[in-house]
Each structure stands twice: as structure tokens, then as C-alpha cells.
Amino acid sequence: xxxxxxxxAGVVGGVVTWIYNFIMYGLIMGSTFEKYTIFANAASPIWFxxxxxxxxxxxxxxxxxxxxxxxxxxxGGVTFGFWISLIGFVAxxxxxxxxxxxPYYLTWCTGAIMVIGWMVFGAVVGAMYKA
Numbered sequence: 001x002x003x004x005x006x007x008x009a010g011v012v013g014g015v016v017t018w019i020y021n022f023i024m025y026g027l028i029m030g031s032t033f034e035k036y037t038i039f040a041n042a043a044s045p046i047w048f049x050x051x052x053x054x055x056x057x058x059x060x061x062x063x064x065x066x067x068x069x070x071x072x073x074x075x076g077g078v079t080f081g082f083w084i085s086l087i088g089f090v091a092x093x094x095x096x097x098x099x100x101x102x103p104y105y106l107t108w109c110t111g112a113i114m115v116i117g118w119m120v121f122g123a124v125v126g127a128m129y130k131a
Contacts, residue, residue, distance in 0.1 A: 010060015077126020085118035
């Protein structure tokens with residue numbers, strides 16, 4: 001059974017990641033996404049928060065279950081975030097192959113944003129979760 005401390009740390013990390021993603025994807029990259037029609041039908045903004053919280057809760061549990069592998073504190077959390085993000089980074093490369101009009105360079109942009117985002121998540125969870 002997952003610890004409530006891990007879930008709470010994950011939810012807080014998810015909210016922090018949502019804010020980070022809003023800044024990166026909405027404010028910094030927003031004008032880039034507006035250039036492409038494939039991004040015209042974005043989901044309701046509330047779903048971005050819901051998904052971030054769910055991913056955060058799951059990420060918090062995974063961090064807690066594997067914590068001895070990463071070490072304690074922020075450094076361990078950042079290490080966790082880096083390694084867990086590589087799964088998404090590699091998976092991100094299918095998009096230009098399967099979505100018509102998806103620019104290849106955005107794969108690198110969104111991949112880098114995702115890696116940094118998971119490292120931020122890991123830092124928050126690592127700081128909050130004490131075994």
C-alpha cells in the first residue's frame with residue numbers, strides 16, 4: 001500500500017510541474033504551437049491540471065518504492081526525475097512519424113522541456129518525501 005506521504009509529495013510535485021508546464025508550453029512555446037494547425041483543438045485547460053496531479057501521484061509512489069536507488073533529498077529526486085523522464089523522451093520521438101504536420105524540431109523542444117519538468121518534479125518530491 002503506498003504511503004500517504006508519497007502520494008501527497010507526488011500531488012504537490014504534480015501541481016509544481018503543472019505550473020512549470022504552463023510557463024514553458026503556454027507562455028514560452030505558445031506562439032510556436034499557434035503556428036501549427038495540429039495544435040488548434042487543445043483540450044480544456046483543467047485537464048492539464050488533472051493529468052499533472054495524476055502523474056504526480058503515480059510518480060510519487062514510484063519514487064517512494066524506488067527511493068533507495070536514488071538517494072535522499074533533492075539530489076536523489078532530481079536523479080529520479082532525470083531517469084524516469086528518459087522513458088517519455090524516447091517515446092516522444094514517435095510523434096513526427098505518426099502525426100501529420102508535427103515538426104521534428106518540436107520533438108527535441110518538448111523532450112527537453114519534459115526532462116527538465118520531471119527533474120523539477122523529482123526535486124520537489126525528494127525534498128518532501130522522507131522515508
